[in-house]
Structure formats: C-alpha cells, structure tokens
Amino acid sequence: MSGAGSGDALDTPPWENFGRWIYCICVVTFDLEVGQSIEVVYPGDAQLTANEKTSICYLSFPDSNSTTARDTIFHFRIRRTSCASNSSTYNAYSEHVPAAVDADALYFYGFVHFRQTKDSSLPRGYFQKSLVLLTVLPLLDLFSLVVGVIAEGFFDLGEPAIEAACHHIDQWPVPSPSVVLRLPLLGNLIHCRIPCQIDLYSPQKCCFVEVRLMPPSKNSDLLSIVGKSNLLQ
Numbered sequence: 001m002s003g004a005g006s007g008d009a010l011d012t013p014p015w016e017n018f019g020r021w022i023y024c025i026c027v028v029t030f031d032l033e034v035g036q037s038i039e040v041v042y043p044g045d046a047q048l049t050a051n052e053k054t055s056i057c058y059l060s061f062p063d064s065n066s067t068t069a070r071d072t073i074f075h076f077r078i079r080r081t082s083c084a085s086n087s088s089t090y091n092a093y094s095e096h097v098p099a100a101v102d103a104d105a106l107y108f109y110g111f112v113h114f115r116q117t118k119d120s121s122l123p124r125g126y127f128q129k130s131l132v133l134l135t136v137l138p139l140l141d142l143f144s145l146v147v148g149v150i151a152e153g154f155f156d157l158g159e160p161a162i163e164a165a166c167h168h169i170d171q172w173p174v175p176s177p178s179v180v181l182r183l184p185l186l187g188n189l190i191h192c193r194i195p196c197q198i199d200l201y202s203p204q205k206c207c208f209v210e211v212r213l214m215p216p217s218k219n220s221d222l223l224s225i226v227g228k229s230n231l232l233q
Contacts, residue, residue, distance in 0.1 A: 098199070142190070
C-alpha cells in the first residue's frame, strides 16, 4: 500500500491544508465569576458566530464532571450558523469515502480535551480548561487522538504548542482515502488510513478508520492501534 507524506503539502498556500483537516482550535476556560469563555482561537482569522461560541463553551464542559483531578476527552456536534465551507473543497474526497466519514460542511464536529486540577487560589477551587478542535470531518478516532496530543503540549508549554501544531497540520497531505497518511504532530507521527467506499464490499479490506501513533524514535513494529470506528453500524 502506498503512503503519503508531508511533501505533498509544500506547494500549497499557507493554511490551505490546515483548513482541509481542521477549521480551528479553541481554548475554553471555566471561571466561577465570569463563566465559560473562549480565550484564544487558532488560526486568528477563523470566524465563529456568537451562537457558535456559546454552544462551544457549554458543550466543552463534561456532562458528568466529578471533583477529582482528571483529564477527559469527548466530542460533540453542532449545526453551523456561519457561512459553511465551500463544499467543492471535499468533492474528490466525498466521491470515494463511505458516508460515515464524509465531510459535512453544515456541522462542526468538536473534539474536546478537558483538564481539571485542584487549585486553591481559584474561587472554584479547580483549574478547569478545555482545548477544542473544530472540523467538518467526522474522523472520530483520528481527531480524538490529535486533540489529546495538542492538549498535552498546550497544558505543558502554553499557546506556542498550539501554534506549532497548526503549522505541523498545515504540512499534512490532503485527506485521501485508501492510502496510509503519515501525519507529523508535535514530535509524534500519526499513521492514518481513511477507508474508501469499495472497502465496505471487500472482505480483504479494513472497513475502519485506522489510526496509529508512533513517536519518531520508535520502530514501526511498535505501532499500536489507538482506536477504530465501525463504518457498518
């Protein structure tokens, strides 16, 4: 099986490939006095309506949160109220993928990494913040992994980690089914294969989104499958 690397992205305008994968990355903070608010949005020119911002703020807090220090990863979907992306961007992609992983420009899929740690200096008694990735691609296992990698960098190093991640994603090849895509991200290498329509009818083919995470220093034999989404359900 052939693979695709970041070299495919060298001739495209800045942020074009980033926009094919992700619309934007937000940081949402939770304050007892101010309430939920979006601190930052990357890239800075990403447009979100007031309704979208409100929905993102409320949905980026876990439904059943406890008083223990923990990290939680989950996802949500909201209908877009801003101008939808040009659907022609994904024409070639949509022609070859199963409906379960097709792009849907009418919705945002939000992938959230929420962190809660005790902090007696805050009125709530806890530091509570979410990193949220918004996309029109319902690649659940891929983006659940990606948001976790970016969040770990952000909570350790701050906003420069988000900026670096955006630049890495902008070097990714375009989303393409049936080939193994090699996606570098903050010192890690993600291998991802998006299924094509014919996989649904071939017993020899995998009908899942396959995602593997490999630190660059590790041998490829040590790749572990992080998760799979069953397209037949």
